[in-house]
Amino acid sequence: MKLYWNCMWFIVLLGCSPSFEQGKLLYESRCANCHMSDGSGLGMAIPPLSADKIVALDLEIACLIRTGVDANSLIPMPAQKDLTETEITNILNYLRSEFTDIKSFYKPTDVAETLIDCN
Amino acid sequence: MNRSIGTIFSFLTVLIIVSCQTENEKPLPILGNKLFEDGDTIYHTVRDFKFIDQDSQSISNETFNDKIYVVDFFFISCPTICPRVKKQMLRLQERFGDEDQLMMLSHSIDTRNDTVPRLKTYAENLDINTDQWKLVTGNKDSIMVIAEDYFSIAKEDPNAPGGFDHSGRLILVDTERRVRSFCDGTDPRDVDRFMDDIDRLLAEINPAE
Numbered sequence: 001m002k003l004y005w006n007c008m009w010f011i012v013l014l015g016c017s018p019s020f021e022q023g024k025l026l027y028e029s030r031c032a033n034c035h036m037s038d039g040s041g042l043g044m045a046i047p048p049l050s051a052d053k054i055v056a057l058d059l060e061i062a063c064l065i066r067t068g069v070d071a072n073s074l075i076p077m078p079a080q081k082d083l084t085e086t087e088i089t090n091i092l093n094y095l096r097s098e099f100t101d102i103k104s105f106y107k108p109t110d111v112a113e114t115l116i117d118c119n
Numbered sequence: 120m121n122r123s124i125g126t127i128f129s130f131l132t133v134l135i136i137v138s139c140q141t142e143n144e145k146p147l148p149i150l151g152n153k154l155f156e157d158g159d160t161i162y163h164t165v166r167d168f169k170f171i172d173q174d175s176q177s178i179s180n181e182t183f184n185d186k187i188y189v190v191d192f193f194f195i196s197c198p199t200i201c202p203r204v205k206k207q208m209l210r211l212q213e214r215f216g217d218e219d220q221l222m223m224l225s226h227s228i229d230t231r232n233d234t235v236p237r238l239k240t241y242a243e244n245l246d247i248n249t250d251q252w253k254l255v256t257g258n259k260d261s262i263m264v265i266a267e268d269y270f271s272i273a274k275e276d277p278n279a280p281g282g283f284d285h286s287g288r289l290i291l292v293d294t295e296r297r298v299r300s301f302c303d304g305t306d307p308r309d310v311d312r313f314m315d316d317i318d319r320l321l322a323e324i325n326p327a328e
Binding site: 036043046074 | 195196198199200202203205206209237240241243244245246
């Protein structure tokens with residue numbers, strides 16, 4: 001009986017607190033220099049990663065990461081062409097867990113489908 | 120016996136409090152090599168300079184007459200530490216915005232790309248108060264050389280991200296062009312300590328306060 005409860009707790013914890021370790025590491029190394037560790041950005045030069053924006057852009061963020069943003073702007077966002085679908089998924093899920101209240105997360109297949117249609 | 124131990128402890132406590140106070144009231148050190156000539160001490164100072172700011176105005180040592188100022192080196196398209204440093208400079212602007220004896224001076228080291236209009240746009244995008252905080256460009260070599268006077272590093276390096284190697288230091292200069300403190304501009308806690316140093320230097324030039 002005790003073993004049963006221990007197992008149940010383990011499963012519940014796994015379900016409730018998915019780990020975003022790789023997402024966090026990638027965010028810190030690829031994104032946080034400009035968007036800041038707390039997602040606050042830099043004035044109007046670098047947009048903040050607010051909850052509203054993360055929700056509104058949804059899977060489109062995957063494309064922005066892969067293709068970069070607006071080469072003509074003052075501080076263009078560089079394309080991260082070397083990141084795999086799984087790595088981008090991990091970043092997206094880290095953004096959701098860190099900056100929004102959303103408790104559902106993307107699967108690599110969702111991101112892979114989106115990336116096919118990126119320009 | 121107990122009483123004398125108590126006395127010793129209270130004496131020690133008083134001593135510690137007193138010594139901590141004097142530590143904070145001590146003037147900031149004057150950094151760099153010193154020369155001794157004819158009984159006088161000659162301190163390291165920042166050489167003459169002349170750059171152009173975001174409004175095409177000339178910026179020189181005279182701009183900072185009777186003022187203390189904070190210096191950094193950056194470039195707009197910098198993919199590494201610059202935005203973090205600028206975030207901390209914005210904290211300084213917020214904290215010392217009303218302090219007319221403090222100015223700030225950001226040197227672009229990418230003199231080819233960071234033109235006057237681009238510096239202007241950058242200042243607007245960051246909500247920089249350009250009365251207090253000047254963004255300058257100028258002769259590339261002059262900027263690289265002046266960085267040495269501030270004990271900072273700025274050099275072109277094709278292997279560095281963005282093409283430039285530079286430090287994220289913030290440097291505090293007094294009214295006599297002497298460097299008095301610096302911090303790692305990417306580390307908010309070090310910048311907290313640096314802001315205390317700015318307060319100390321402001322107190323030094325306003326002894327009546």
